[in-house]
Amino acid sequence: MRRTLRTAGIVAGLLALTLGATTASWAHDPYSAEGKEELRKIMADHEPAVRIGDGLTIQAATPCVSGMAGQYPCKNIDLLAAMPLSTIGGGNGNSMWGWTDSTTGKEYIIFGRTTGASFIDVSVPTAPVYLGNLPSFNGTSSSWRDIKVYANHAYIGADSISTHGMQVFDLTRLRGVTTPQTFTADARYTGFGNSHTLSVNEQTGFIYAVGTNTCSGGVHMVNVQSPKNPVNAGCVSNDGYVHENQCVVYHGPDTTYTGHEICFNYNTDTLTIVDITNKSAPVQLSRTSYVGVGYTHQGWLTGDHARLLMDDELDSDTPGTKTFIWNVSDLNAPVNTSMWINPNITATDHNLYIIGDRTYQASYRAGLRILDSSGIASNQLQEIAYFDIYPASNTTGFNGAWNNYPFFASGTIAISGIEQGLFLVKHNPTSQPPPTTVYSDTFETATGWTTNPNGTDNATTGAWERGDPEATTSSGAKQLGTTVSGVNDLVTGRLAGSAAGDFDIDGGTTSIQSPAITLPATGTLNVSLSWYLAHGSNASSADFFRVSIVHNGGTTQLFNQAGAASNRNGAWATGTWNISAYAGQSVRILIQAADASGASLVEAGVDNVTITQQ
Structure with a gap:
């Protein structure tokens, strides 16, 4: 962590701006957890927070x-x-994250509070259900709590608690819960004590804790590919104090x-x-x-x-x-x-x-x-x-x-309020005209999609094809026998065979590409599609599902979902990506999937591809 006269002056300036003639005396580094809590308390004294439970109507x-x-x-x-807050565990609110159960499709919020983390079923967003609380380690309080999700597990850290570590909670335990419970963690990582925030790279299976009491306040890397058994993966300790971060496969x-x-x-x-x-x-x-x-x-x-x-x-x-x-x-x-x-x-x-x-x-x-x-x-x-x-x-x-x-x-969009609680809202852009459909394909008829368009595919089985898919199961749904609309979709080896692995992707990559699509020269252009990637626990991060756009300047990847060494059941999801940069061009949509890690069970599907102009 670095503190300089310049940055201390900025904090003093902010206080002067916010509090007028109020004089602040700092007992802590203004950029430490304690210092920020001190600032928050000073501001609360100056202008008491408005709380939903104290007069605001829900x-x-x-x-x-x-x-x-x-x-x-x-x-x-x-x-x-x-x-x-009084209905979801009490205290004050802070950060939160979401989880979608790939088996049931239900949506949940894990809501951070000063004294713990709340679990809320928001699948019916007009009637959310509080399922219970995971208390803070040893019952200690923290104004900062951060949550991220990987492979159906929540990872929860807390600032200003030197012994908290990172709690691990198996979110599948929420299935079937209908009345509030007090939960216990499935595991706790103790490689650090306090942490300001966590980030996750779902493609690689790593949690990155920052603002900890380790790594000189820099990035503390944790391997969570085995979700209940986090392992210290090292430090980025030459950066000084890191407040938040985002880590990606570039x-x-x-x-x-x-x-x-x-x-x-x-x-x-x-x-x-x-x-x-x-x-x-x-x-x-x-x-x-x-x-x-x-x-x-x-x-x-x-x-x-x-x-x-x-x-x-x-x-x-x-x-x-x-x-x-x-x-x-x-x-x-x-x-x-x-x-x-x-x-x-x-x-x-x-x-x-x-x-x-x-x-x-x-x-x-x-x-x-x-x-x-x-x-x-x-x-x-x-x-x-x-x-x-x-x-x-x-x-x-x-x-x-x-x-x-x-x-x-x-x-559904969730908002966490410090003094208020959880709000669920939805963007309703009524002032905008509906988008115009530029291109649409539900795959009920053949429209010119080409398998292995570049002649570089090396998958030995499971090539993309259009057809009526047959369902397969192995520790849960793998190839989905249902489509988003109609009878057909794009699927990697549509037959089921006698075993789930008979016609899945093996040996490498399979690709399929759309016919040429001429984009309008103006407006906001988006491509969207429904997709899934399913794999067994014998998969790895080398396996993938990808969507790219082929344009005049080459090929640009829009989306990548990597596999992992854990079971992933098939479940339809929808993705939307902006392609306005290619307005006026003739483009093609390229979809790829791969079993690149050996003989792992990998399946993928695509349906309802559209391009719209706003």
Whole structure:
């Protein structure tokens, strides 16, 4: 962790801005967990938090009409339900994450609180069900708790608790639970004590804890490929204190690092990019500060890994909330290309996530803000929707929306409120015309998709084909016998055979490509499809399902789902990716799947491919 006169001055400046003539006396490093808690308490004393349980009325499902959903200011976002903290375990709220049960399709939120983690079934978002609480280790309290999910397991860390470690909870235990319970952890990792946040790379099976009492506050790597048996995988300890990060298998423009595992670290005053492919010898690729730095907090990559949006928690949010835009096409020399200023709010921005051309930003007192980021390449963002859970103020301060979770296939978005609780909302862009369909294929008839289009496939069985799939099972559903619509889909070896492995993918990669599709020259263009990847526990991260776009400049990967050494049952999911960069071109959609790790059981399917123009 680094503390300088400059950064201490920024905190003092923020206090002066927020508290007026109030004089703060700091007992702790302002960037330590204790220091941030001290700041939060000072701000709470200055302006007491508004709590849902203390006078605010909870609404059931309430549409956003004329700028309000009940008492909550809104634009193009409807309220589905709200659950006060008193109904989901008490305490104050902090971070959260989501889980979709691939067996049942049900959706859940794991909600962090000062005294534990709550489990909430949000499958019917207008009637969510509180299932119970996993108490904090030894009953200790922490204002910061962070959760991530891998292979049906939740991993839970806590800041300001030196003995907490990381709790491991098997989420499949929630199946069949209908009344609140007090749960116990399935395991606890003790390679670190406290942690500020966790990130997960689901493609590789690693959890990355940052802000711990190890690794000099840098990235503490944990192998969770055996979910209940976390193993220390090493440190990135030459970075100083890391507040949050995102680690990915890189597929962006910098081809030097294609397929490498890269971490984008937010180091309080820099964006630091590290190659962690070799866990025993991480390599720092760049360390870059920027104009206007206050406290580099969190960020997220675009789907093509070419750009990144970043929140700075202590920058000056006058004349509006600032979001930093980065070009990370060169990992050795990233560039902060712009700072977008939201003209509608001056709130402190906290956590954001990017899905396609939409950015979902939790902005404390201003609640959830949804940005159109389709123009990010030209440094253009636009606020298109919001839901404000803290109506009292839209200014700088640490109240209201801590985090949001926008990744559910249903479109339900969860918001965690520090003083409020859990909100479930849905984006309802009523002011926009419906999208125009440019291309659609449900695979009920042959339309010109080509298997092995480049003549490079090496799979010996399980080649892609169009047809009526037969179901297979092995420790659960593998090849799905049902389609999303109609009778046919694209499937890897549609026959079942006498055993699940008879016609699955073996020996390598199989690919299939669409006919040429001429894209319109204007508008926001998105390709979407339904897909699944299923595999046995004998699979590995070398196995994959991929979607790419073939365009005038070559082939760009839009999506990659890697396998893992654990059982994954087949379940339809939907993906949407922005392809506006190829407007006016003739393109093709390329779909690949592979058993690249030996004789593992791997199946995949695709249905309902569409391209739309907004």
